Amino acid sequence: MQLDLDIRATLRSGKRSFNLHVQCTSSSQRIAVFGPSGAGKSMTLKAIAGLFTPSEGHIRLNGRTLFDSAAGINLAPQQRNVAYLFQDYALFPHLTVRQNVGFGLRRGWFNPGTRKKLEKVDQWLDAFHLQELAHQYPDELSGGQRQRVALARALVSDPAALLLDEPFAALDPALRVKMRLELSQWQQRLEVPIILITHDPEDARILGEHVLYLRDGQIDSAENKAA
């Protein structure tokens, strides 16, 4: 993955203001942005996905410009071809596991039917051992199962990068260790580039190759284990 990021934003709430200025270029497949809460990690990740618009700068992914304030380019989230794993997974509660996974494959105004079989959906249900759960609803699943459904849903449309927002924060410690290793293995097997944000040093250590340390909206230091 080729990431070229240079964004600035200022947020004001009352009298306090927060300045974000994140600049980095990386060709790593495993980028981790590490820092305490309130450092601007979430804003950075949302900016890449198009869910937050920086006031200036540019974002380029694999040579494609997603955002460039100078050129007046700001692609909608729908056009960015990235996948986003939300902290609490944001699974659609009214849809089954199969419908959730197939959600992005079906365009238009209607959801895929509960019986609709798509080859690609089955492929990902198999990959994440979700076939037996295909007809269950998200509220019937455990935390680990939900995360696997969210991953399958994110990866089904061949994204250019998978963005992970504190992916293990919602899990209990024992499961966190297990899922972290599983995700690391999946990432290597599937060769999907990931950009992860976390406040957990273990996440950065195991999943991060190029680690950016973010503090008060600025990159404090960076470490690239591949270099």
Add this chain to the structure above:
Amino acid sequence: MDIAWTALALSLKVAAWATALNLLLGIGTGYLLARARFPGRDLLDALLTLPMVMPPTVLGYYLLVLLGRRGTLGIWLQEHFGINLIFTWQGAVIASTVVAFPLVFKPARAAFEAVDGQLEQAARVLGISEMGIFFRVTLPLAWRGILAGVLLGFVRALGEFGATLMVAGSIPGKTQTLSVAVYEAVQAGQDDAANMLVLITSAVCIVVLLAAGRLAPGRIVHK
């Protein structure tokens, strides 16, 4: 007792039309006020809720002034379409729609506000258009709350009296709805007719409430 059945049929027709209109209007305005940020939003909300607190006769009078022969909208409708709404069943539909509107709009707005915005963001990143998100995520998740309001709005429209009488009058077989017919029967001392009408009204209301109870359960969706 033909007059009773005619009145029932008319009441159901008027309430059905009013509910259909309120379904569209209530979802539209409820969604707009739940999502859009614009100056005057609170004022608009208050204006749209006004029919709930104002006496129906006052609303009826407003409608009469607006839609009547000398009303601005009335003149415009007459000149451009040759439509006169006063003393017609369509006029009764307008009156019932206005009176029942807040009962549909308020729960719809609350239901839309209760939908987790992150789910819509997730759909956005998955490449689904804004219209697709509305029909595939937002509306299905808000649907139960909307439906509750729609049923309330239906029974409110069915029982509408004050505004309907002002706008549509009481022409038997044409604009005389159940509740108006009850009033007329009692005024005329026709106790048999009044008893019949009251029993029919009660029966219809019980059927609607039972239907509402049937519709309400189903899969309970929670996060």
